[in-house]
Amino acid sequence: MAVYTDVSDEALRDFLADFAIGSLVAFRGIAEGVENSNFQLRTTSGDFILTLYEKRVNALELPWFLGLMQHLAREGVTCPQPVADKQGQTLKTLAGRPAAITTFLPGVWPRTVRSEHCRPLGRALAQLHAAGRSYAPERPNALGPGAWAPLLQSCANGADKVQAGLQAELEQALARIVPAWPGQGGHPPLPRGQIHADLFPDNVFFLNNTVSGLIDFYFACTDYLAFDVAICLNAWCFQPDGAFNVTFARQMLLGYEEVRVLEEVERNAMPVLAQGAAMRFLLTRLYDWIHTPADALVTPKNPLDYLKRLRFHLATQSVGGYGL
Ligand SMILES: Nc1ncnc2c1ncn2[C@@H]1O[C@H](COP(=O)(O)OP(=O)(O)OP(=O)(O)O)[C@@H](O)[C@H]1O
Numbered sequence: 001m002a003v004y005t006d007v008s009d010e011a012l013r014d015f016l017a018d019f020a021i022g023s024l025v026a027f028r029g030i031a032e033g034v035e036n037s038n039f040q041l042r043t044t045s046g047d048f049i050l051t052l053y054e055k056r057v058n059a060l061e062l063p064w065f066l067g068l069m070q071h072l073a074r075e076g077v078t079c080p081q082p083v084a085d086k087q088g089q090t091l092k093t094l095a096g097r098p099a100a101i102t103t104f105l106p107g108v109w110p111r112t113v114r115s116e117h118c119r120p121l122g123r124a125l126a127q128l129h130a131a132g133r134s135y136a137p138e139r140p141n142a143l144g145p146g147a148w149a150p151l152l153q154s155c156a157n158g159a160d161k162v163q164a165g166l167q168a169e170l171e172q173a174l175a176r177i178v179p180a181w182p183g184q185g186g187h188p189p190l191p192r193g194q195i196h197a198d199l200f201p202d203n204v205f206f207l208n209n210t211v212s213g214l215i216d217f218y219f220a221c222t223d224y225l226a227f228d229v230a231i232c233l234n235a236w237c238f239q240p241d242g243a244f245n246v247t248f249a250r251q252m253l254l255g256y257e258e259v260r261v262l263e264e265v266e267r268n269a270m271p272v273l274a275q276g277a278a279m280r281f282l283l284t285r286l287y288d289w290i291h292t293p294a295d296a297l298v299t300p301k302n303p304l305d306y307l308k309r310l311r312f313h314l315a316t317q318s319v320g321g322y323g324l
């Protein structure tokens, strides 16, 4: 469960006294997620989410994330909205952590991805990209290609215990992916903009097979738009048995291109972008797998699911392998 920081009743009461959102009715930790501590909060004026920002979030960057969420909402993307306290502050401190209250979004995320989810997902992703165009401040991707070698290095003592030969396999993969990355060594750069960078099924809420909202913008950054597509190919288009589902990929792209057509250069880069996306999630999962204490109240995600994906992408030479 992802509650890294406990919040006492007294601390919560004091915290809520700063807000004009009614009095507390119910409060519980949310078991899902691995990054931040999330709590569901019910007050006499409605439901809210309280987030305490943990390990991977830099507090100095929180205004960028909260500003992006406010901007996207103004542009028609349904996402959590920071709630200001009586002084107009959205970013506060609770139990020694940076903290914010955001609005609660109705809907449920798909526990089993089906083809019907993929087209609306693609459309929502492209709408996010379009809406982000007018958000000027930039945030570099802290988990982009430059971060992967140091991340792998920080796993050096544990990778081969997770799977024999893993460290060397990932080093070889990195030596292939990073020099081939768009914008590196003669490879053309791609259109850039604000990307979500973590749009997994548990961050997309549906109601009646339509997307009702997007959550968890704390990896959002300014990067290649097509990298976000590649992240979704990884997160949505593989079956539980590890097989790639080309129908899901086609549906997702169909939905995406209803709003924004991919350029030729973006399509051509899809294999390397998909390799990089698999590498990024494999490495953060591997890091958490190795470094999370056994008694921590969080269930780390299996890095090896992403090794299967990485191998698939490395064997996929052209965009045709994705049915695109
Ligand atoms: N604004 C919201 N409205 C409704 N439910 C929410 C909201 N924000 C979070 N949740 C619930 O809390 C869960 C965990 O939230 P979130 O995905 O933001 O956590 P995280 O630790 O950052 O997770 P991740 O592992 O996806 O990075 C979600 O799956 C959802 O059930």
Ligand SMILES: N[C@@H](CCO)C(=O)O
Pocket: 034, 035, 198, 200, 281, 284, 285, 301
């Ligand atoms: N969505 C990520 C967790 C948050 O970074 C994963 O599944 O590995």
